[in-house]
Amino acid sequence: MDNASDIDQLVDEASAGSMSRLAFITRALALGLSTSAVATLLGDVEGPISAFAAKAKGNISFSSWGSPDEQTTINKVLDVFHRRYPSITVTPRLASWTDYWPKYNADVAAHSTADVQFLTLVPGYAQKGALYELRGLLKKHNKQLPKGYTQAQLELFEYKKGLFGVPRDNDTKVIFYNKKLLSQAGVKAPKSSWTYDDLRALARKLTIRQGDRVVQYGYAFETGQWDLYIWQHGAELFDSDQTPHKLTFDNASAAAGIQFMANLINKDKVTPAASQIVDSTNIGPLFAGGQLAMAFGNHALVPSFTSTPGLSWGVVGMPHFKGHKTVNVAGGAGYTISRWTKNINASLQFWEFITGSTASLIFAGGNDIVPNNPKALHSKQWLSKPYNKVFTQQTKLGHDFPSFPQWSDVSNAVAAALDKAWTGESTAREALHAAVGPAEKALKG
Template identity: 40%
Template sequence: MNKKEQHFNKCFALLSFLLVNLLLIACGEETAKPTSAINTPALGGGTSATSATKNVSLTFSYWGDEAEIQIDKKLIDLYERLHPGIKIISLYEKWENYFNRVEQDWIGDKAPDVMFLSYIPNYASKGILESLQPYIAKEKELDLNDFYPNLLEAFHYNNALYGLPRDNDTKVIYVNLRMFREAGLATPKAGWTLQDLREAAKKLTKRDENGNITQYGFAFEPDYWWQLYVWQLGGEVYDSFTSPEPPSKLLLNSPEALSGIHFYSDLINKDRVTPTYEQMNTSTEITQLFQDGKLAMAFGGHGKVPAFSQTPGLEWDVVPLPVGKQRVNVAGGAGYVIHKNSKNKAEAWELVKFLTGDLGEGLFMETGLLTPARQSIREDNIYLRNSKYNWQVFNEESKYGKRVAQFRSSNDVVKLIDTELESVWRGQKSPVEILSGLPAKIDPVLAKLKV
């Protein structure tokens, strides 16, 4: 039996165990016990059951939509069943308030033991995260090479690893197959270009006799992800810097950056093949348009898969992002860290291993909610093998991932730029009007962030 077959059999046994335990959880079976499969060392990923010698309470903070919350609750329940001496106390907070809680409320003896977190260099530089290096050094089965390197890199600070990633925010284009057939268009393949997307969007857009759009050709998220659009045309957002220290200069006035913003703003205001800025302001609105049969192509991440899979009569698939001057995607996501003030760091580490292991990542994969950070789970997951859509696209696109800049208060800087670009997306000002003067506004902000 070769290594690939062994890994597949491991995942099959793992999935069987997972489904049995989740059924027991759903039925409220308080006497449920782990099956023998969980004790197999080959499963790895912090999944082995332990006989706790003491009772320990761990606090675990996280954000997420309703679907993610339910999975986190199931994982917590499952972990407590596998570790009878461990009690996990959930600290849920909405995304918009989460990072304020991290910096203002969850401090000192109120700090969570384990946190779901992004912007790792920023928090590691403030001394609130525990380095994972001592724990990793003692592990015999944890294979860091199973994590995508460009994603794992985002969890480093000063050559030390401070967290393990849960997911990768890889972007793709969702396509309505029926609409493509009706327009006489072939499903796009790897290597299709931005110009191909533009021409397809024009052919896929439908209007009534009054010129009102009844079917949009394409929809994308203008806010935040303009960084990716700049990269596609060969531009950069900032000059070089070492996180968490901020960059010195904004580079959005370059010809390449201007081309990226210009291309996407033209789709809205010149070609009129997309919904308005207001209608594309959130991923949720784009998802709904696609589900309602009013949109032919939708930009987005793996989180749309469950919604589209459960929409009756919707024929869809995923294709790679179109290529501009370069083929590029996003490498980024959130993961799990241990707070420096945790009083139960050994137990916290076991929880982190579980959450990023076969069971933790596997349960998220069974729902189709995310693109895992680990290659083995993505490649051998049974759910994916039986999926009707071209899931390999996520795997392939991850290889072209590039990290979004993270530095001290980087999110605040991006929000400032979002505000400036809003008039471009609304068609009120041209890209050159905004981008030519933007560095003069942002560079002083960057300078104030330096320490």
């Protein structure tokens, strides 16, 4: 990306002091950065390098996943960092989500993970001792944790009161709708105050059949996000999402949420078959292909939709079940430091930068994620895109995400049992009941 080197050059010239403040802002705006982004960049450019930063030097590595498109954004962040801290060289290890995990786990075994890492399921790795505890580390170096994160956001990165990371993004879910298909069916775009019954009625109007074949689906959601549908119906998974002792989903209320969604597939037949909607990887193309009117998904789908010619789409918040609140997903992946880093000073310096607002703004500009950095989430640059307002508003409705080491195990056990509800082979109530045994076993670890 030329843009990266342009920003790079701009920061470079500005820090050399050869440019007026006004000229800097004008040129940064021409590069597509909003005023707040420029201001933050400017702060970085003009602010003095701390005594700590002056000490930090050497080579470190940084691992992250992302599509090739997202990787260009990451490289942009690294470019800016290298300008600002020339004594530190960060070698990126970038891979797709699919590729990231086998490599990461093998490196855990060899104690050779990257110094700074993008990571999820943090409590599990923290429990094993693969990560640096950050509160102690920051205190030791007289540094502050960046302000503005809510406790719920940080809990995802805690294990036994220790903090092992801070979030980059939030996995906020929205519903995308195809404006053309809606107007063809003669229906109006939904509003964020809508209910699931509204969604169902709309989806039925938007489903088109030819004989037994479906040629256009009304709505598609991810069966993998089963936890959300339980929360949305006012039920909980555990007595506590951080230190659970008891499962609390084996009841009619939790089942009602799941059953409603399963009926969209098997009774109303407005949603593709369960095998097609495990995650958003098949839903996205179906929506882009104009054969699905409404799609559940997160910000990762935006780049593919904006780049699809002729696709006119809008975004609406999650519907709610009558009598229950609107609920969304809180939490996302974040940045951690390896327990085995050989250069803690440089690692900490880079960690501070990549969790800071400059990096966050660049990520927000990359259009792949909802930034979790509070400054970036409310920045003018981010909100200048109308759909991002919906993302920001929905992010506030996030439900605490389970954060304990056995969560992925428990989640897998419940998801497997729920399959039969999605295929219509059993009721949601039966499936949830069947999940209790395996889930309890997983919880005990």
